[in-house]
Structures are given as structure tokens and as C-alpha cells.
Amino acid sequence: MVENVEELIKAHEGLKREVYLDIENSSPVPQEVIEAMLPYFTTRGYGNPALTHKPGWEAYEAIMKSAQKIARYIGAENPEEITFTPGETEANNLALLGTALTWKNMGKKICISEIEPVSVLHIAQLLQEKFGYKTVKIPVDKEGLINLEKLKEVVDKETVLVSIAAVNPEIGTIQPIKEAAEIVKTQNPNTVFHTDFSDGYGKIKINLSGTKIDLATLSSYKILGPRGMGALYIREKTKIEKILEGQIATQKFWPGIENTPLIVGFAKASELAFENFEEKVAHLRRLRDKLIEGLLSQIQDTLLNGPHGENRAPDNVNISFLHCEGEALTIELSLKGVYVSSGSACTRRLLQPSHILVAIGRRFEEAHGSILMKVTRLHTDEDIEYVLEVFPEAVQRIRKIVGSTVSV
Amino acid sequence: MSRMPLPYNPKVLELFRNPKNLGKMEDATVWAVAGNPMCGDMITFYLKINKEEIIEKASFESYGCAANIATSSILTEMIKNKKLELAWKITWKQVTDEIGGLPSIKFHCGILAVGALRRAIRKYFKEKGDKPSWLPQDLTFEEKQALEEEELAKRLAKRIGGQE
Numbered sequence: 001m002v003e004n005v006e007e008l009i010k011a012h013e014g015l016k017r018e019v020y021l022d023i024e025n026s027s028p029v030p031q032e033v034i035e036a037m038l039p040y041f042t043t044r045g046y047g048n049p050a051l052t053h054k055p056g057w058e059a060y061e062a063i064m065k066s067a068q069k070i071a072r073y074i075g076a077e078n079p080e081e082i083t084f085t086p087g088e089t090e091a092n093n094l095a096l097l098g099t100a101l102t103w104k105n106m107g108k109k110i111c112i113s114e115i116e117p118v119s120v121l122h123i124a125q126l127l128q129e130k131f132g133y134k135t136v137k138i139p140v141d142k143e144g145l146i147n148l149e150k151l152k153e154v155v156d157k158e159t160v161l162v163s164i165a166a167v168n169p170e171i172g173t174i175q176p177i178k179e180a181a182e183i184v185k186t187q188n189p190n191t192v193f194h195t196d197f198s199d200g201y202g203k204i205k206i207n208l209s210g211t212k213i214d215l216a217t218l219s220s221y222k223i224l225g226p227r228g229m230g231a232l233y234i235r236e237k238t239k240i241e242k243i244l245e246g247q248i249a250t251q252k253f254w255p256g257i258e259n260t261p262l263i264v265g266f267a268k269a270s271e272l273a274f275e276n277f278e279e280k281v282a283h284l285r286r287l288r289d290k291l292i293e294g295l296l297s298q299i300q301d302t303l304l305n306g307p308h309g310e311n312r313a314p315d316n317v318n319i320s321f322l323h324c325e326g327e328a329l330t331i332e333l334s335l336k337g338v339y340v341s342s343g344s345a346c347t348r349r350l351l352q353p354s355h356i357l358v359a360i361g362r363r364f365e366e367a368h369g370s371i372l373m374k375v376t377r378l379h380t381d382e383d384i385e386y387v388l389e390v391f392p393e394a395v396q397r398i399r400k401i402v403g404s405t406v407s408v
Numbered sequence: 409m410s411r412m413p414l415p416y417n418p419k420v421l422e423l424f425r426n427p428k429n430l431g432k433m434e435d436a437t438v439w440a441v442a443g444n445p446m447c448g449d450m451i452t453f454y455l456k457i458n459k460e461e462i463i464e465k466a467s468f469e470s471y472g473c474a475a476n477i478a479t480s481s482i483l484t485e486m487i488k489n490k491k492l493e494l495a496w497k498i499t500w501k502q503v504t505d506e507i508g509g510l511p512s513i514k515f516h517c518g519i520l521a522v523g524a525l526r527r528a529i530r531k532y533f534k535e536k537g538d539k540p541s542w543l544p545q546d547l548t549f550e551e552k553q554a555l556e557e558e559e560l561a562k563r564l565a566k567r568i569g570g571q572e
Contacts, residue, residue: 001415002415004415004416004417004418005415007417007418007421008415008416008421011421323471325448325449325471325472325473325476326448327473327474328424328472328473328474328476328477331416331424331474335425344448344473352564353448363446363565364445364446364447364448364561364564364565365445365446365448368445368448400430400431401427401430401469401470401471401477402469402470402471403430403431403432403452403469404432404452404469405441405450405451405452405469405470405471406445406450406471
């Protein structure tokens with residue numbers, strides 16, 4: 001199998017440009033971030049931050065300064081509200097399971113949207129199947145916006161937790177998350193409100209202390225930090241139980257020895273994302289629109305998934321190419337140096353396509369031809385122009401193979 | 409459940425890049441489809457069959473992943489100049505071996521290709537009004553699997569999305 005991969009990689013030789021747009025699934029780490037991390041592997045702060053020696057104290061200092069920085073960027077009151085986890089999956093698991101464990105005798109209802117990422121969706125399903133919770137899914141409209149009326153209707157005294165991603169990772173919908181949290185707390189002040197903010201952090205500004213949000217998930221790699229790092233914002237006085245047991249750490253809600261270099265990398269990536277924030281976001285938005293408009297105008301039979309304009313995350317592009325199967329298209333594009341992912345069943349290794357695309361009303365065959373791309377501050381106009389140059393011929397070749405087989 | 413890596417072998421990649429016998433055949437004696445757009449996995453086979461029941465030409469169109477395209481393409485090569493009886497006997501396992509193996513999650517691509525071919529052969533004899541003794545009455549494994557995949561996708565689409 002490994003020999004096959006060597007051949008596959010070799011098939012890419014001689015590319016004149018490579019453009020990586022699969023930020024949803026992993027990302028490159030800029031040199032500056034690596035350099036910030038390096039000393040914490042080799043020369044300082046390699047100790048356990050909970051112990052009484054210099055390398056331990058150095059680690060503690062680095063972790064606290066990183067937490068302070070991140071707390072400031074999201075408007076948290078104090079750095080103790082930041083719990084570092086090995087990724088956003090773990091942060092979402094902690095938010096949902098930890099809340100459900102804490103309030104198991106208070107009520108039996110959990111509320112999520114129809115388009116939550118799987119690390120929220122599957123935990124909500126698990127809580128229903130194994131722990132006797134009832135999971136209610138709030139519907140969304142054709143652009144992925146949650147129905148606030150329905151949310152108001154559903155949240156009651158039995159509701160322990162509501163979890164809604166502020167920015168949808170696949171279709172980029174920016175939810176009215178502050179209003180959603182207000183509605184929930186008006187209905188039931190004891191309901192814990194969680195948001196997966198992985199796709200919002202570093203791209204849209206939020207001041208969490210000024211909202212009714214209790215828990216918020218952050219991701220490192222989605223802002224070009226190292227993988228294997230994320231965080232859960234836990235508002236002071238929010239009750240939550242830890243979900244793993246192990247060596248007591250400096251952090252209350254996640255056991256085990258803190259990963260100091262990755263935490264430092266996450267903080268450095270945050271700093272780079274928030275420095276000249278408005279300018280960077282404007283750059284993302286411009287490249288996003290250039291890519292969307294270029295693809296929609298050059299290629300026939302396409303559908304933009306998610307909203308147009310202001311309600312869309314500044315980096316998100318998601319388009320369905322009809323009469324075109326997504327996995328085949330990702331390979332064809334890869335051979336041309338453009339790296340993307342698809343919501344097709346084949347890409348997901350499941351028989352059904354992305355539940356998010358289905359929830360906004362896309363037919364299965366439309367979802368199978370979807371391509372997800374995210375631009376970063378490191379992308380240039382030339383990158384987008386290259387993508388626009390090779391994309392039409394890639395779609396055309398796959399459509400030629402499809403021929404008259406489907407007529408969507 | 410795990411998300412298996414997909415290290416396609418060089419033969420799959422080659423047939424994906426340069427598929428043999430691709431395209432609709434205008435003078436086909438018979439054609440058949442397996443899979444449907446809901447599965448994201450669909451193959452059409454076109455056969456040109458002569459009086460001696462030999463497949464003179466075969467071609468395909470595929471709405472599917474790289475494995476789907478490659479298995480369809482290799483099968484058109486395997487059946488060329490073969491008597492229908494011999495073409496019928498090709499199993500999905502032989503197709504998978506011929507292509508140098510597939511990740512297990514892609515086995516259904518080979519199954520679907522053979523399912524489509526056998527549908528075409530059945531259709532040919534049905535239209536002719538003559539069933540040779542080697543052609544079984546009951547659906548074979550590959551034909552049943554193709555049918556099941558189609559039914560499952562329809563059920564899922566209906567259950568999840570209220571789609572018809």
C-alpha cells in the first residue's frame with residue numbers, strides 16, 4: 001500500500017504551482033509559528049508546568065501567557081477560562097459530555113442544530129442512545145441559518161445544553177449566535193450554551209464576556225497553528241465535569257501533562273491572525289469572492305452552498321458541480337496541484353453525503369459533487385488565478401467521463 | 409468506523425487519467441446502467457455484439473470515484489472479443505485482481521461494474537427472446553449487490569432528506 005502512495009506522489013512531479021485549500025481538514029504551519037515553538041521542545045519550558053523546578057516554571061509561564069493572549073482575543077474575563085485540549089474534537093466532547101455528566105439529574109434534553117459538525121452531532125447522538133437524553137435538532141434554512149423561533153419553542157426547563165456552531169465549518173454560515181444565546185437564557189437561565197467557534201476564531205471578532213455564551217471551542221490548525229491543539233473557553237462559574245482521568249494538571253478540566261510547545265504555537269498563530277485583523281479579513285474576503293465568482297462564471301451547472309456576502313465566513317468557498325463526482329474531482333485537481341476536499345459519500349467513506357448539505361436542501365447527487373475550499377492570509381491573487389485556470393478543465397474532464405450517465 | 413486512506417495503485421491512477429473505451433456508443437447492440445446518482449456511484453455499459461455472440465466493442469461512462477472509473481474501464485478491456493458466456497463468468501474478484509487490487513471500501517465499485525455488465529447481457533437475451541442454458545434464472549451476487557446499493561441509497565435519501 002505504501003508503494004502505491006509513493007507512485008501517487010510521484011505522479012505530481014513537475015507541477016508549476018501548488019495551492020492547498022483543504023484547511024478544513026488540516027493545514028500547513030508557517031515558519032514563524034514553528035520558530036516560536038522550537039525552544040519549548042529543546043531549550044526551555046520542556047518541564048511539567050505543575051512541578052517545582054525551572055523548566056517546569058518556564059512551561060507554566062509560557063502556558064499562562066498563551067492563555068492570556070487567547071483570552072484577550074476572544075474577550076474572556078481571565079486566562080483561567082481557557083482550557084487547552086488536544087484539538088477541537090476533544091473540546092467539543094468535553095463541552096457536551098462534561099455538561100451532560102454535571103447536570104444528569106436536572107433535565108434530559110439537549111438541543112443542537114441540524115448542521116453541527118460530527119464531533120458535536122455524534123456526542124449528542126451518544127447521549128441520546130446511551131445516557132437517556134433526548135436530542136432535539138433545530139432546523140436551518142437554505143443558507144444554513146438556524147430558526148430562532150424554533151429554538152425559542154424547543155428550549156424549556158428540561159433543557160440542559162444547547163450547542164450551535166457560530167460559523168458552520170462546511171458552508172460558512174455565520175449564525176446570529178449572540179441572539180441565540182440570549183433566547184436560550186431567557187427561556188431557561190440554567191441551560192448551558194456551547195458554541196463550536198473553530199471556524200470563527202481568527203476570522204470574526206467576538207467578545208465572549210459580553211455574551212451569554214458559556215462554552216466555546218477554539219481550534220489551532222484552522223488558523224494555521226499546529227494540529228493536535230485546541231481549547232475550550234469555560235466561562236467562570238460554569239459547572240462542568242472533566243471527562244478524562246489522569247495525572248492532575250495545572251488545568252482543571254483536562255488531565256495529563258500540558259503540551260507546552262503546541263500551546264505556544266497556538267498562541268503565536270493567534271497573534272499572527274489577529275495582528276492587523278481588519279486588513280487580513282478583508283484579504284480573505286476578497287480572495288474568497290474572487291474564487292467564488294470565478295468558478296461560478298466560468299463553469300456551468302454549479303451551485304454555491306451556504307450564504308452569499310456578509311453572512312458567509314470570510315474564508316469559506318463551497319460549490320457543487322453538477323454531473324460531477326466529488327472524489328474523482330479532488331484527485332483530478334490534485335494532479336494539477338490544487339488540493340481540496342469534497343462532501344461526497346466516497347470522500348467521506350460513507351454511503352451518504354454530508355449531512356450539512358442535505359440539511360440545507362441539497363439533493364444527494366448535488367452533495368456528491370460538492371467541493372470545499374478555504375482561503376488563508378498566506379494565499380495570493382496568483383494562487384487563486386491558478387486555481388481558476390485549472391479548475392474548469394478538471395471539471396470538464398470528469399464530466400466527460402460521466403457523459404450521459406446522469407442528467408441531474 | 410475509520411476513514412481508510414486511499415492509496416490507489418498505479419494501474420487505477422493510469423486508467424483514471426487515461427480511461428480506455430470511454431464514451432457513449434451510438435451503434436451499441438445493448439446498454440445497461442447500474443447504481444444511481446444518489447449513491448454517487450453509477451456506471452453505464454455499452455456493448456456491440458455480433459451474430460456469433462461475441463462482444464466486438466465495449467465502452468462505458470461512469471459517474472463515480474477513481475476506483476469506479478478504473479474498474480469499469482478495465483472490465484471493458486477484459487470482455488473485448490469474448491463470447492457472452494465467458495464475459496458473463498467474469499467475477500468482481502477477477503476485475504479487482506486485474507486492476508491490481510482495491511482498498512476494501514472500494515470493492516463495491518468492482519461489484520457494480522460486473523453488475524452493470526450482467527444486466528446488459530441479460531437485457532440482450534431478453535430483447536432477443538432467447539435465454540441460453542448457461543444464463544441463470546436467479547440474480548447473481550453482483551446483480552443483487554447492485555440492486556441493494558440502489559435501494560439503500562433511495563431509502564437513505566428518503567429517510568434523511570425527504571428526497572425522492
